[in-house]
Amino acid sequence: MTTLTEEQTNRTWVWRLRDSLQRFFDSDIFYSFRRSPVTVVAFLTTVIFFVAAFGAPILTPYNTNDVATLDLMNAFFPPAWIEGGSSARLLGTQVSLVVGFLSVLFSVVLGVGLGLISGYVGGRTDHIIMRIADVQLSFPAVLVALLLFGFAKAILPRGVQDAVAIYVLVVAIGLSNWVQFARTVRGSTMVEKNKEYVQAARVIGRSPIAIMVHHVLPNVMGPVLVIATISLALAIITEATLSFLGVGVPPTQPSLGTLIRFGNNFLFSGEWWMTIFPGLALVILALAVNLLGDWMRDALNPKLR
Amino acid sequence: MLTYIVRRLLQSVLVLIAVGFIAFSLFSYVGDPINNMVGVEATDAEREWARKTLGLDDPFPVQFARFAAKAVQGDFGQSYRLSIPVATAIGERLPATLELVFVAAVMALLIGVPLGVYTGLHRDGAISRILLTISLIGISLPTFLIGILLIMVFSVWLGWLPSFGRGATVDLWGWESNLVSWEGFKSIILPAVTLCLFQLTLLMRLVRAEMLEVLRTDYIKFARARGLTNRAVNFGHALKNTLVPVITITGLQIGSLIAFAIITETVFQWPGMGLLFLQAIQFVDIPVMAAYLCLVAFIFVVINLIVDILYYAIDPRLRLDGSGHAH
Amino acid sequence: MGDTTNAQPLLQVENLRVEFPTRRGTLVAVDDISFHIDEGEVLGVVGESGAGKSLTGAAIIGLLEPPGRVASGQIIFDGARIDNIGYEKIRRLRGNQIAMIFQDPLTSLNPLITVGRQLTETIRTHVSVDERAARERAIELLNEVGIPAAERRVDQYPHQFSGGMRQRVVIALALAANPRLIIADEPTTALDVSIQAQIITLLKRLCKEHGTAVMLVTHDMGVIAETADRVAVMYAGRIVEVGPVQDVIRHAQHPYTHGLMNSIPVVRHDVEQLKQIDGAMPRLTDIPSGCAFNPRCPKVFEYCRDARPELVDVGATRAACWLYDDTRRAGDTT
Numbered sequence: 001m002t003t004l005t006e007e008q009t010n011r012t013w014v015w016r017l018r019d020s021l022q023r024f025f026d027s028d029i030f031y032s033f034r035r036s037p038v039t040v041v042a043f044l045t046t047v048i049f050f051v052a053a054f055g056a057p058i059l060t061p062y063n064t065n066d067v068a069t070l071d072l073m074n075a076f077f078p079p080a081w082i083e084g085g086s087s088a089r090l091l092g093t094q095v096s097l098v099v100g101f102l103s104v105l106f107s108v109v110l111g112v113g114l115g116l117i118s119g120y121v122g123g124r125t126d127h128i129i130m131r132i133a134d135v136q137l138s139f140p141a142v143l144v145a146l147l148l149f150g151f152a153k154a155i156l157p158r159g160v161q162d163a164v165a166i167y168v169l170v171v172a173i174g175l176s177n178w179v180q181f182a183r184t185v186r187g188s189t190m191v192e193k194n195k196e197y198v199q200a201a202r203v204i205g206r207s208p209i210a211i212m213v214h215h216v217l218p219n220v221m222g223p224v225l226v227i228a229t230i231s232l233a234l235a236i237i238t239e240a241t242l243s244f245l246g247v248g249v250p251p252t253q254p255s256l257g258t259l260i261r262f263g264n265n266f267l268f269s270g271e272w273w274m275t276i277f278p279g280l281a282l283v284i285l286a287l288a289v290n291l292l293g294d295w296m297r298d299a300l301n302p303k304l305r
Numbered sequence: 306m307l308t309y310i311v312r313r314l315l316q317s318v319l320v321l322i323a324v325g326f327i328a329f330s331l332f333s334y335v336g337d338p339i340n341n342m343v344g345v346e347a348t349d350a351e352r353e354w355a356r357k358t359l360g361l362d363d364p365f366p367v368q369f370a371r372f373a374a375k376a377v378q379g380d381f382g383q384s385y386r387l388s389i390p391v392a393t394a395i396g397e398r399l400p401a402t403l404e405l406v407f408v409a410a411v412m413a414l415l416i417g418v419p420l421g422v423y424t425g426l427h428r429d430g431a432i433s434r435i436l437l438t439i440s441l442i443g444i445s446l447p448t449f450l451i452g453i454l455l456i457m458v459f460s461v462w463l464g465w466l467p468s469f470g471r472g473a474t475v476d477l478w479g480w481e482s483n484l485v486s487w488e489g490f491k492s493i494i495l496p497a498v499t500l501c502l503f504q505l506t507l508l509m510r511l512v513r514a515e516m517l518e519v520l521r522t523d524y525i526k527f528a529r530a531r532g533l534t535n536r537a538v539n540f541g542h543a544l545k546n547t548l549v550p551v552i553t554i555t556g557l558q559i560g561s562l563i564a565f566a567i568i569t570e571t572v573f574q575w576p577g578m579g580l581l582f583l584q585a586i587q588f589v590d591i592p593v594m595a596a597y598l599c600l601v602a603f604i605f606v607v608i609n610l611i612v613d614i615l616y617y618a619i620d621p622r623l624r625l626d627g628s629g630h631a632h
Numbered sequence: 633m634g635d636t637t638n639a640q641p642l643l644q645v646e647n648l649r650v651e652f653p654t655r656r657g658t659l660v661a662v663d664d665i666s667f668h669i670d671e672g673e674v675l676g677v678v679g680e681s682g683a684g685k686s687l688t689g690a691a692i693i694g695l696l697e698p699p700g701r702v703a704s705g706q707i708i709f710d711g712a713r714i715d716n717i718g719y720e721k722i723r724r725l726r727g728n729q730i731a732m733i734f735q736d737p738l739t740s741l742n743p744l745i746t747v748g749r750q751l752t753e754t755i756r757t758h759v760s761v762d763e764r765a766a767r768e769r770a771i772e773l774l775n776e777v778g779i780p781a782a783e784r785r786v787d788q789y790p791h792q793f794s795g796g797m798r799q800r801v802v803i804a805l806a807l808a809a810n811p812r813l814i815i816a817d818e819p820t821t822a823l824d825v826s827i828q829a830q831i832i833t834l835l836k837r838l839c840k841e842h843g844t845a846v847m848l849v850t851h852d853m854g855v856i857a858e859t860a861d862r863v864a865v866m867y868a869g870r871i872v873e874v875g876p877v878q879d880v881i882r883h884a885q886h887p888y889t890h891g892l893m894n895s896i897p898v899v900r901h902d903v904e905q906l907k908q909i910d911g912a913m914p915r916l917t918d919i920p921s922g923c924a925f926n927p928r929c930p931k932v933f934e935y936c937r938d939a940r941p942e943l944v945d946v947g948a949t950r951a952a953c954w955l956y957d958d959t960r961r962a963g964d965t966t
Contacts, residue, residue, distance in 0.1 A: 140560065142565065143567070146582075240447050244449045246587065264453055279454075286446075294441060523734055537753065537757070546743070
C-alpha cells in the first residue's frame with residue numbers, strides 16, 4: 001500500500017516536472033530566447049565562462065594555487081603566455097565571478113528585505129529607508145565601494161586585511177547596489193498590500209511575513225531577476241575597477257582587474273597581451289551578461305511586446 | 306516657488322550634515338588621530354597635552370560642531386601623507402578634475418541625447434540596432450579598460466596624443482586650464498573621451514527608453530490623430546516630455562562623472578582630486594578622505610538643487626502646489 | 633439626413649479586415665465588416681470590450697498600432713479611398729477631415745504644453761492663419777465647448793482642469809479644424825457618471841451645429857440610445873446587427889443584440905429582472921466556427937456551428953443570424 005502511494009507520488013512528481021518543462025519550452029520567454037541568436041550566444045558564452053572558471057584546476061596543467069604559475073613575467077614568450085597566462089586568467093575569472101555573484105546576492109537579500117519592510121510597514125520606517133536609498137543613489141557605486149573599502153582598511157588590523165579583502169569587496173559592492181532592488185520590491189509590495197486577498201489573509205491571521213513571501217515575492221521575481229542580471233555585469237565591472245585601482249583583492253588572489261593592473265605597468269614596453277587578454281575576457285563576460293539582462297528585460301516586459 | 310526651493314535647500318543641508326557626520330566619525334574614531342600626529346615616540350604626557358589642545362576631550366556634540374565649523378571654512382586639517390593643509394592639496398587639484406568632468410559631460414550630452422532621440426524614433430532601423438549593440442559594448446567596457454585601450458592606440462601605437470598628465474596648461478588668474486591652448490587641449494582629449502564614453506552610452510539608452518515610453522502615451526496618439534506633422538509630434542511634444550526624467554538622471558550622471566574621474570585620473574595620471582583621493586585611501590590619509598567626501602557631497606547637493614530648479618522650470622505640474630498631480 | 637439611398641455616404645467601409653500577426657498564427661480582430669456613415673449622421677458602434685470597435689476606428693484614421701494592420705477591404709471617405717494613400721495624405725486628413733477623441737481625457741493632453749498652445753498648433757497645422765488669429769479661434773473654441781473664462785484658461789496647463797473640463801478641451805481640439813467626421817472612442821467611459829451626460833449632450837449639440845458626423849464607439853447602450861441615429865452592434869470582430877437606433881432597441885433581431893438590450897437597466901413599473909448574457913465573448917485566439925455567438929446563443933441550432941451568417945434585411949434592421957434564413961431553419965430538425 002505504502003509503496004504504491006510512494007510510486008504514485010513519484011510519478012506525479014515526474015509528471016509535474018515534465019509538465020512544467022513542457023510549459024517552459026512552450027512559453028513566450030523561451031520562444032523569444034530561441035528567436036534571438038545573440039541571446040543564445042550570450043547565454044552559451046556565460047555558461048562557458050562558468051565552466052572554464054570553476055573547472056580551472058581540472059582544465060589547466062598548472063597548479064593555480066601556486067603563486068609562481070601566476071607570475072606573468074614568466075609568461076613572456078608565446079607558448080608560456082598562452083598556457084601560464086590562461087590559467088591565471090581562468091583563476092582570475094573565477095575570482096571575478098565569485099565576487100560578482102556574492103555581492104549581487106548580498107544586494108538582493110538586503111534590497112528585497114528592505115523593500116518588503118518599507119512597502120509593507122510604510123509610514124516612518126518607509127520614509128527613513130527610502131531617504132537613505134535616495135541619498136545613496138546619488139553616490140555612484142564605485143565611490144561608495146571605495147569609501148567602504150577605505151573605511152575597512154582603516155579599522156581592520158593590517159594582518160587580516162588580505163584575508164578578508166574578498167568579503168570586504170563583496171559587502172562594498174553589494175551595499176552600493178541594493179537600492180534598485182529595494183525600490184522595485186517596495187513598489188510592488190505597496191500595490192499588493194492593498195489587494196483584497198492580502199487583506200483577507202491578514203484578517204484570517206496569516207503573518208505579514210507569510211503574506212509577503214507567498215503573495216508579493218512571486219510577483220516581483222521577474223523584475224528582481226532582470227535587475228540581478230544587470231547588477232551582476234555591473235558588479236563584475238566594479239570589482240575589476242576596484243582591483244585595478246589597487247583596492248580590491250590581494251595580489252595573491254588575482255581577479256581579472258588585478259591582472260589588467262599588472263599588465264598596465266608593461267603597456268609601454270610592448271607587452272600588450274598582458275592587458276589585452278584579461279581585458280578581453282572581462283569585456284566578453286560583462287557583455288554576455290549584459291545581453292542576457294537586456295533580453296530578459298524586454299522578454300519580461302509586456303509593454304514592449 | 307520659494308517654498309519649494311527652500312524645502313529643497315533644507316533637505317540639502319540635512320544631507321550635508323549627514324555626510325559631515327560620517328566624515329567626522331571617520332576622522333575621530335578610525336584610528337587614533339593622536340597617533341597620526343605626534344609620532345610613535347611621544348610620551349603619554351605629550352599625548353595628553355595634544356589631546357587637550359586639540360579638544361578631543363570635549364563632549365561629542367562640541368567636537369562635531371567644531372569640525373563642522375572648520376569644514377564650512379574649508380579647513381580639514383593636515384594631510385598625513387603630504388604634510389600640507391588638506392585645503393591646499395585639494396585646491397591645487399580641483400581645477401583639473403572640474404575641467405575633465407566638464408568636457409566629458411558636454412561631450413556625453415551633445416552626443417548621447419541626439420543618439421538616444423534618434424534610436425528612440427527609429428526603433429527598428431538598422432542604424433538604431435547597430436548603435437544599440439555598440440552602446441551595450443560601451444556599457445560592458447569598464448572605464449579603466451577604455452582608458453588603457455585608448456592609450457594603447459593613440460599614444461603607444463599612433464603617438465598622436467599624450468598618455469598622461471595635464472601637459473601644457475595655461476594659468477588663468479590662478480586657474481590652471483587645459484582648455485585655452487591646443488597643446489593643453491590635446492592632453493585632455495583622451496581622459497575626457499574615456500570618462501564620457503560610459504555616461505554617453507548610458508544617456509543614449511536612457512533617452513531612448515524614455516522616448517519609447519513617451520511615444521506610447523495617449524497624448525502622443527492624440528497629437529497624431531489631430532494630424533500634427535511627425536516633426537511636431539516628435540520634437541514639439543515627445544522630446545519635451547522625454548527631457549523631464551532625463552534631466553534628473555543627467556544630474557546624477559554628472560555626480561557619477563566626478564566619481565568615475567577617480568578611475569580616469571588613475572589611468573592617465575591626471576593630477577586631480579580623484580587621484581588624490583585614491584592615494585589617500587591607500588595610505589589611510591583620513592583628513593583627505595573626509596574632506597573629499599564632504600566636497601563631493603557638496604557638489605552633488607548643488608547639482609541636485611540645479612536639477613530641481615530646472616525640473617521646476619520645465620514641468621508646470623510642480624508649479625502649482627497641491628493642485629492635482631494627475632499624470 | 634437619414635436618407636441614405638441617393639447621396640453618397642461620407643464614410644464607406646467595405647469588407648474591412650484587421651489582423652495581428654503573432655507567433656501562434658494571425659489573429660483576426662476585425663473580420664470582414666462593412667458599414668457607412670452619412671454626412672452629419674451619428675453612428676453608434678456598440679459591443680463588449682475586445683469586439684473590435686476601437687480597432688475599427690483606429691483603422692479608419694490610419695493609426696493602427698503595429699503589428700496590427702489592415703489586411704483587406706476598403707475605406708472610402710468622401711468618395712476616395714483613404715486606406716492606402718500614404719502617410720502624408722492621411723496625416724492631412726487627420727484632424728482636418730476626420731478627428732478622433734480618445735477614452736481618457738486625463739492622458740489625452742500633453743501635460744507640459746498649455747491648452748492654448750495645443751489648440752493653436754492644431755489649428756495652424758490645418759488652416760493657414762497667423763498665431764494671433766489661431767489664438768482667437770482657440771478661445772472661441774473653448775467658449776463653445778463651455779469652458780468658463782476661456783480668455784484666462786487658454787494659457788493654463790491640462791492639470792489645472794478637472795476631468796470633465798479636460799474632455800471638453802479634447803472635444804475643442806477635435807473640432808479645431810472643423811472636421812466632417814469625429815470618431816469618438818468611448819469618450820465618457822473614464823468620467824464620473826454625472827459628467828458623462830453633460831459631455832455626451834455637448835458632443836451631440838456641437839456636431840449638430842457643425843453638421844459633423846460622429847462614429848460613437850461605446851459599450852454603453854444607454855449613451856447610444858440617447859445619441860445615435862443608427863447603431864451597429866459588434867461581436868468578436870463582426871457586425872451582427874445594424875439599423876436605426878429605435879428599431880434596434882425596440883425590435884432587436886439578433887439574439888446577441890436582444891441580450892444587450894435586456895442588460896440596459898430601465899426604470900419601469902413591471903420590474904423585470906435584469907438579464908445577463910451567459911458566458912463571455914471568445915478570445916481572438918479561439919473564435920468558434922460558424923456564428924461566433926453560437927456557444928452563448930439561447931436560440932442556437934445545428935447550422936449555426938457550421939457556417940457564418942451574413943447580414944440580411946430583417947424587418948427594419950439588418951442582422952447576421954441564421955434564424956432569419958428560412959431554408960436553413962427548415963433544414964434543421966431542432
